[in-house]
Amino acid sequence: MTSFADLGLRPELLKAVEEQGYTSPTPIQVQAIPLVLAGRDVMGGAQTGTGKTAGFTLPLLQRLAQHANTSVSPARHPVRALILAPTRELAAQVEESVRGYGKYIPLRSTQIFGGVPMDPQIEALRRGVEILVATPGRLLDHVQQRTLNLGQVEIFVLDEADRMLDMGFIPDVKRIVALLTSRKQNLLFSATLTDEIRILAKSFLRDPIAVQVAPKHATADLVAHVVHPVTRERKRELLVHLVKTRGVKQVLVFVATRIGANRLAYQLNREGVHATAIHGDRSQVERMQALEEFKAGKVGVLVATDVAARGLDIEELPHVVNFDLPNSPDDYVHRIGRTGRAGSAGTAISLVCPEEQERLAEIEKTIRIRIPREVVTGFGHRSEAPLMEPPRRENRRGADHDRLTQSRRREHPPKPAPVGAKPGPAATKPAQGADPIFSRPYEPGATPVPVAAPAKPSAPQKRERQVAALLGGFVRKPG
Ligand code: AMP
Numbered sequence: 001m002t003s004f005a006d007l008g009l010r011p012e013l014l015k016a017v018e019e020q021g022y023t024s025p026t027p028i029q030v031q032a033i034p035l036v037l038a039g040r041d042v043m044g045g046a047q048t049g050t051g052k053t054a055g056f057t058l059p060l061l062q063r064l065a066q067h068a069n070t071s072v073s074p075a076r077h078p079v080r081a082l083i084l085a086p087t088r089e090l091a092a093q094v095e096e097s098v099r100g101y102g103k104y105i106p107l108r109s110t111q112i113f114g115g116v117p118m119d120p121q122i123e124a125l126r127r128g129v130e131i132l133v134a135t136p137g138r139l140l141d142h143v144q145q146r147t148l149n150l151g152q153v154e155i156f157v158l159d160e161a162d163r164m165l166d167m168g169f170i171p172d173v174k175r176i177v178a179l180l181t182s183r184k185q186n187l188l189f190s191a192t193l194t195d196e197i198r199i200l201a202k203s204f205l206r207d208p209i210a211v212q213v214a215p216k217h218a219t220a221d222l223v224a225h226v227v228h229p230v231t232r233e234r235k236r237e238l239l240v241h242l243v244k245t246r247g248v249k250q251v252l253v254f255v256a257t258r259i260g261a262n263r264l265a266y267q268l269n270r271e272g273v274h275a276t277a278i279h280g281d282r283s284q285v286e287r288m289q290a291l292e293e294f295k296a297g298k299v300g301v302l303v304a305t306d307v308a309a310r311g312l313d314i315e316e317l318p319h320v321v322n323f324d325l326p327n328s329p330d331d332y333v334h335r336i337g338r339t340g341r342a343g344s345a346g347t348a349i350s351l352v353c354p355e356e357q358e359r360l361a362e363i364e365k366t367i368r369i370r371i372p373r374e375v376v377t378g379f380g381h382r383s384e385a386p387l388m389e390p391p392r393r394e395n396r397r398g399a400d401h402d403r404l405t406q407s408r409r410r411e412h413p414p415k416p417a418p419v420g421a422k423p424g425p426a427a428t429k430p431a432q433g434a435d436p437i438f439s440r441p442y443e444p445g446a447t448p449v450p451v452a453a454p455a456k457p458s459a460p461q462k463r464e465r466q467v468a469a470l471l472g473g474f475v476r477k478p479g
Contacts, residue, residue: 007033010065012104013058020100026051031211033059039185041205043198045212047191048090048160049337053097056083056157056187061102063155063185064130068106077108077128078152082180084136084173086163088113089287094159095133107131114138115283122147136164136172143179153180156204161190161197170200177204223336225348225371227360231381232353235323236267238379239351243273243301248319250294253303254335256324261303264323268301275301279308306331309338322350325359329366354381 004017004025025033028046035042036059046052060081069076083098085091095111102109109131110124118141125132125148132139132148142148156177158164164173177183186205190197193212201208230238242248255261258279268275276290276299287308294302306326320339326332339346350371352360364371 002030004029008037009033009058010062012065013062013101016101016103017054017058019103022054026055026213028052028211028213029055029058031213032056035209035211036060036185036187037062039063041186041208042188043193043201043205043208043210044187044189045191045193045210046189047337050213052189053094053159054101056159056189057094057097057101060131060155060157060187061098061105061107064107065105067130070106074126074128077130079125079129079132079148079150080152081131081155081157082139082150082153082176083131083133083157083159084139084164084176085133085159086135086167086169088115088135089291090160091133091135092288095131098131098133102131109133112138112142114141118142118145118147136169136176139176140172143176150176150179151181153183155185155187156180156183157187157189159189161188161200162192162194165196165200173200174203223339223346223348225336225350225367225369227350227352227371227373228376228379229373229381230351230353230376230379232355234379234381235351235353236264236271238376239264239321239323240268240271240273241376241379242321242349243268249300250297250317251301251319251321252309252317252338253301253321253323254309254326255303255305256326258305258308260324261305261308265301265303268303273301274299275303277303279305306334309335318346320346320348322348322352325350325352325356325363327359329363332363333367 001024004014004022007025007030009017028044028050029052032042032044032052032055036056042056044052044055046055064080067080071077083091083094085094091111091113095109098109108127108129110121110129110133112121112125112132112134114135114137118138121138121142122145125142139148143150158173164170186208188197188201188205188208193201193210228238228242239253243251253264253275255264258277258281261277261279262281265275265277276293278287278290282290290299290302293299303323317339320335322332322335326335336346336348339348350360360371
């Protein structure tokens with residue numbers, strides 16, 4: 001088996017990697033690291049959770065190590081690498097990785113994203129940084145205010161290119177690429193390498209080598225899926241029951257709307273289950289705090305919307321609960337990707353009411369799994385019979401309609417409700433929150449064009465039933 005040392009990484013990086021507790025490189029790292037070290041442009045097909053960040057960060061640090069210095073002069077620390085990420089959470093995580101992996105090499109890094117004051121960012125830029133991790137909008141703000149010079153950037157990384165496309169950031173990305181006049185190496189990473197992504201890659205990568213690892217859901221063989229039929233009204237009660245009686249220690253609960261997220265967290269707390277919500281209406285500080293509390297085990301339940309959960313560095317969760325089934329099977333796949341990673345088993349629990357039956361059928365069709373139904377004693381209901389039926393034939397029109405609806409909602413987000421607001425009909429609608437917390441395209445009027453990646457069928461799951469295996473700790477690898 002290939003080791004990190006075999007990949008030609010220098011001792012400072014090997015030491016940092018060892019401290020992270022990594023024993024061997026992941027497939028994307030084995031493929032990408034030597035290519036990046038050799039100075040090649042790379043187009044990487046890899047999702048979050050595959051180890052792609054280290055895949056580009058480690059060789060990037062190595063290539064820049066020749067410039068490392070401890071001088072206090074800002075002139076000795078020009079921006080030499082620019083990493084663009086679609087969301088602030090992702091930018092923060094990537095920069096954290098840069099710092100972690102680069103702790104024994106005197107290179108400076110900082111993160112730049114919107115929604116927080118510019119002054120501290122300006123100050124960090126003024127002092128000088130070699131590695132800049134940024135979201136596109138705020139980066140362009142700095143360029144416009146002349147608080148940032150990108151004239152010496154040698155390495156450019158576009159991370160999560162498909163999300164960039166989804167969020168309408170490509171015009172900004174192109175504008176930024178045009179500013180990188182001295183770039184020598186370009187890397188692009190995307191969960192899927194669709195035609196659109198390849199066209200984008202062609203526009204700025206030079207003679208790239210494509211590397212790809214299996215999509216996450218194909219590797220999530222360790223995920224056990226289960227559906228608990230329940231009426232909509234009793235979902236919360238059932239969730240509390242599962243948490244309290246089955247020893248669910250650390251669980252990420254997905255809901256359809258941020259109003260629903262707030263309300264559910266509030267109600268869970270009232271019932272003695274320590275929960276917090278993470279969604280676009282919360283400030284960056286609040287979101288980071290919620291995430292930290294969850295990671296530290298202070299909060300057992302993190303309630304999230306799909307949009308807010310993207311890019312969150314939460315790994316190896318023993319449980320993911322679909323409180324509301326997602327609109328699109330792709331989102332289901334994203335959600336379950338949060339569990340059963342890196343060899344640890346996980347359970348994806350869906351609380352499904354009769355109204356969600358069609359969505360369940362769509363999901364089963366896509367993931368090619370007939371998810372076992374398990375009625376939790378005391379929570380059965382008379383109308384659960386349809387849920388016991390095998391999945392219906394796929395209805396593509398329905399899926400497309402859902403995606404379209406999502407994209408419209410993204411443009412017209414629902415109004416937030418105060419915490420503890422009375423349940424209203426909006427809470428039960430499968431609207432995707434249009435989290436304004438995420439950076440918007442720099443130019444107003446650039447309407448995001450959502451591009452839904454075609455849902456890929458996964459390999460049949462090995463273990464279908466693992467319902468009772470709800471016990472288990474929350475292990476998170478550092479980094
Ligand atoms: P990423 O796909 O870059 O978001 O990484 C997903 C998670 O995998 C992160 O929490 C990393 O710390 C972890 N990770 C990255 N490389 C390795 C490795 N070689 N061995 C174990 N875990 C890793």
